[in-house]
Amino acid sequence: KNQVEQSPQSLIILEGKNCTLQCNYTVSPFSNLRWYKQDTGRGPVSLTIMTFSENTKSNGRYTATLDADTKQSSLHITASQLSDSASYICVVRPQRGGSYIPTFGRGTSLIVHP
Amino acid sequence: SQTIHQWPATLVQPVGSPLSLECTVEGTSNPNLYWYRQAAGRGLQLLFYSVGIGQISSEVPQNLSASRPQDRQFILSSKKLLLSDSGFYLCASKWGTGGGYTFGSGTRLTVV
Numbered sequence: 001k002n003q004v005e006q007s008p009q010s011l012i013i014l015e016g017k018n019c020t021l022q023c024n025y026t027v028s029p030f031s032n033l034r035w036y037k038q039d040t041g042r043g044p045v046s047l048t049i050m051t052f053s054e055n056t057k058s059n060g061r062y063t064a065t066l067d068a069d070t071k072q073s074s075l076h077i078t079a080s081q082l083s084d085s086a087s088y089i090c091v092v093r094p095q096r097g098g099s100y101i102p103t104f105g106r107g108t109s110l111i112v113h114p
Numbered sequence: 115s116q117t118i119h120q121w122p123a124t125l126v127q128p129v130g131s132p133l134s135l136e137c138t139v140e141g142t143s144n145p146n147l148y149w150y151r152q153a154a155g156r157g158l159q160l161l162f163y164s165v166g167i168g169q170i171s172s173e174v175p176q177n178l179s180a181s182r183p184q185d186r187q188f189i190l191s192s193k194k195l196l197l198s199d200s201g202f203y204l205c206a207s208k209w210g211t212g213g214g215y216t217f218g219s220g221t222r223l224t225v226v
Contacts, residue, residue: 004157034215043118043204043217044158089157091215101173102215104150106157 002027004092004105012111017080021108023073023090031095035064035075038087038107047075047088080112116141120205120218127225133178133192135221137205140186147188148206148215149180158204164188200225 004025013019025033032051036044048057048064050073057064061084063076077084090105117140127133139145146165150158160173162180170180177196181189188205205218 041202041220041222043120043206043220044215045217046215101160101163104158106155 002092002094002103004090004103006088006090006105006108008108009106010109010111012113013080015080015082015112015114018076018078019080019110021075021077021088021090021110023075023105025071025073025090025092025103025105027092027094027103028071029095031093033064033066033073034091034093034102035062035073036089036091038089040086044089077110080110082112082114085110085112116145116207116216118205118207118216118218120221122221123219124222125224127195127223129197129225130194133190133195133199133223135190135203135205135223137188137190137218138186139188139207142186142207144185145207147182148208149178149188149190150204150206152202152204152220154201162190195225197225199223 007022032049034049035047037047038044047062048059050057050066052068055066061078066073087107087109089107091102093102119138148163149161151161152158162172164170164182167182167185178192203221206215208215
């Protein structure tokens with residue numbers, strides 16, 4: 001069964017600090033891995049996407065890494081801002097024909113305090 | 115780029131009442147469309163997906179149904195809501211094989 005596990009479940013950090021969120025998956029073979037940011041009460045918004053051949057991708061202060069051998073990904077947030085407070089969701093899309101149903105992690109809730 | 119319109123944003127309905135949530139997509143044609151539910155503190159659960167007009171696949175048995183009367187319209191319905199239907203409902207669209215998913219802003223449904 002395809003699974004995506006994220007840790008920690010929740011995280012509180014001070015503004016300006018860095019943090020790293022983890023994502024472990026069992027989806028195999030997989031097509032791509034995405035990190036989404038979901039503000040409270042809103043739909044998720046894509047931050048990064050990586051295929052199995054990529055091991056790092058940056059989007060501003062967000063840097064995602066991928067180790068396809070260990071099936072692990074991380075999202076590193078640098079110099080956190082109050083607006084980074086949100087849920088961060090790891091999504092892995094399997095490599096197969098048809099509709100490419102992705103597997104979603106439960107997300108990490110990040111709170112940035114001033 | 116794709117834009118998804120989803121409404122209403124918030125809905126409070128009594129148990130046993132019907133439900134209709136609508137989602138429309140702009141900026142693309144023949145997208146795959148999805149309905150997800152997100153319970154508090156839980157991940158997104160895929161409810162239905164559609165690869166074309168009139169084509170609906172259900173991922174989990176439940177009290178809900180979906181329809182796709184037009185290429186860029188996806189509707190989530192129920193004849194009689196249950197308390198367990200409460201949650202945050204998200205419509206998503208995907209076009210092509212390389213792109214990601216675009217999500218609507220969601221509907222917060224509370225069944226009382």
